[in-house]
Amino acid sequence: MITRRTHVALLAASVLLTGCGGGAVASTDGMPTPSGEPSRTTPAPEISVEVAPQQIPGLGPKTWAKVPAAARQAVVVTGRGRDSSASTVVLYERTAAGWRAGAKWPAHNALKGWTDHHLAGDLRSPIGVYTLTDAGGLLKDPGTKLTYDRGVGFTSPGTGFEGEPLAGSFDYVIAINYNRQPGTSPLDWTRPLGAGRGGGIWLHVDHGGPTHGCVSIAEEHMKELLLALDPDRHPVVVMGDAESLNR
Incomplete structure (x- = not known):
């Protein structure tokens, strides 16, 4: 029981x-x-669970192979097309978990688009991976960790291709180390590849139209970029039209 x-x-x-x-x-x-x-x-x-990619999206094996192993920051400029002057800019930061993307900013590049073999006056931006070491501008240093050169040499008179005023375009600039001597002012005209290969390729303030060869973004975003970039993180710029970057 x-x-x-x-x-x-x-x-x-x-x-x-x-x-x-x-x-x-x-x-x-x-x-x-x-x-x-x-x-x-x-x-x-x-x-x-968000997993950061171990490789920056949109970069093919040929492009990725050019990104230095030491790089922990990459400004990726992706052009809309080979012959387009419209592009976007994203700052990627490498962490222990992988590459993390920042905000996407609208940008302009050269009037005629992009080229694998930049020449002076061709009105195309050079495709490639380049280090970023030096900055400057007409305005005072906003607090960047990059070497900063301030001076009246950054005055930008005249008008752009669409009649827009260029005043203020060089308030802030970051020199792209294409055909230049790293560790010098962006205004330095040393051209290791020769004058015929052009130079003076910068990230600078957008004036509302295409550039001669530079990449331009809004002034507020230039300031953000200057404050974010850190020489100890070996920043680079990866730039070109989307199809070329994906090779």
């Missing part, structure tokens, strides 16, 4: 066997519950 005390003990043992925290509520899917209805197990919620 099962006494009331024995019945209570057996019930307690069965609860313990079902596991911790609500084991008495859930039962095997399809087994009848005390009401006679089949039970339904509630599936566990999916947990979404």
Whole structure:
């Protein structure tokens, strides 16, 4: 005969066997519950974990091979097309988890687009991966860790290709180390590849139209970029039209 005390003990043992925290509520899917209805197990919620890519999206093997292993910051300039002057800029930061993207900023590049072999006056921006070491501008240093040269040499008179005023375009600039001597002012005219290969390729303040060869973004974004770049993180710029970068 099962006494009331024995019945209570057996019930307690069965609860313990079902596991911790609500084991008495859930039962095997399809087994009848005390009401006679089949039970339904509630599936566990999916947990979404953001995983940073180990390689910057949009860069093919040929381009990626040119990114120095030491680089921990990459300003990626992606042109809309080979012959387009419209592009976007994204700052990527390398972390222990992978490359993390910042905001995407609209930008302009050269009037006629991009080229693998830049020449002086061709009105195309050079495709490639270049280091970033030096900055400057007409305005005072906003607090960048890059070497900063301030002076009236950054005055930008005249108008652009679409009649827009160029005043303020060089309020802030970052020299792109294409055909220049790193560690010098952006105004330095040393051309290791020769004058015929052009130079003076900068990141600078957008004036609302195409450039001669530089990449331009809004002044507020130039300031953000200057404050973010850190020589100890070996920043580079990766620039070109989307198709070329994906090679």
